[in-house]
Amino acid sequence: MEVVICPDEAQVGAVAADRVIAQLEGKQTPVLGLATGSSPLNLYSELQRRAAAGDVDFSHALGFALDEYVGLDPEHPLSYRQTILRTVVKPLGMNAARVRVPNGFAADLQSAAEEYEDAMREAGGVDVQILGIGSNGHIGFNEPTSSFASRTRVKTLTQQTRDDNARFFEEGETVPTHCVTQGLGTIMDAHNLVMVASGEAKADIVAAMIEGPVSAMCPASILQFHRRAFVIIDEAAASKL
Numbered sequence: 001m002e003v004v005i006c007p008d009e010a011q012v013g014a015v016a017a018d019r020v021i022a023q024l025e026g027k028q029t030p031v032l033g034l035a036t037g038s039s040p041l042n043l044y045s046e047l048q049r050r051a052a053a054g055d056v057d058f059s060h061a062l063g064f065a066l067d068e069y070v071g072l073d074p075e076h077p078l079s080y081r082q083t084i085l086r087t088v089v090k091p092l093g094m095n096a097a098r099v100r101v102p103n104g105f106a107a108d109l110q111s112a113a114e115e116y117e118d119a120m121r122e123a124g125g126v127d128v129q130i131l132g133i134g135s136n137g138h139i140g141f142n143e144p145t146s147s148f149a150s151r152t153r154v155k156t157l158t159q160q161t162r163d164d165n166a167r168f169f170e171e172g173e174t175v176p177t178h179c180v181t182q183g184l185g186t187i188m189d190a191h192n193l194v195m196v197a198s199g200e201a202k203a204d205i206v207a208a209m210i211e212g213p214v215s216a217m218c219p220a221s222i223l224q225f226h227r228r229a230f231v232i233i234d235e236a237a238a239s240k241l
């Protein structure tokens with residue numbers, strides 16, 4: 001695991017963009033693993049800037065998102081499908097038809113999850129998986145106690161994650177209780193991992209991920225076992241190291 005500490009959030013985005021672009025260089029069909037959440041937003045803005053400058057071209061890239069809520073219409077503005085289209089696909093000039101998000105609205109969720117895994121395999125795997133970290137150490141929606149060998153599947157969201165994400169939903173709207181998420185085993189298959197985190201609120205969990213024992217109680221700690229995991233954080237998120 002390589003850890004880079006930057007003075008601020010903007011620098012985190014810039015350094016992470018350098019990594020992502022370097023790892024995609026020379027690929028005819030780059031395969032990007034996409035994450036939602038506020039953490040990678042600076043990275044996406046930076047990638048958008050570099051694409052506009054002609055440094056990189058995402059129009060032929062394939063994209064696979066990490067996760068999706070179960071039971072939320074894919075057209076719902078808070079579905080991760082719409083979030084990814086709005087915050088990543090459009091700004092980066094990706095082709096929406098080449099970007100997949102797990103299907104949380106399928107009649108048979110398990111078959112849909114297996115098809116998702118097949119599509120990732122057929123694409124030759126993910127070149128660079130972008131990751132944020134949840135306040136309880138989740139990556140994707142792999143909550144504490146998730147199996148290190150897990151593949152894309154349905155999971156129950158913890159109350160903490162539902163509370164963390166409630167801010168995005170309208171008053172009176174129920175935060176979904178379940179999700180479909182790539183497993184920890186799926187994420188670990190990506191050729192490169194780029195994790196970004198910033199702010200003091202992430203300091204404890206970032207320390208647990210980097211310096212704590214590898215434990216299912218902190219799913220992100222599995223990154224210690226990845227040969228090409230880059231963790232890019234600001235000084236506030238690094239303050240407990």
Ligand code: GLP
Pocket residue numbers: 035036037038039040066067131132133134135138139140141161165
């Ligand atoms: C969600 C997503 C994760 C993300 C996490 C942290 O739960 N499923 O992929 O990393 O939130 O979000 P934020 O970056 O907004 O702190």
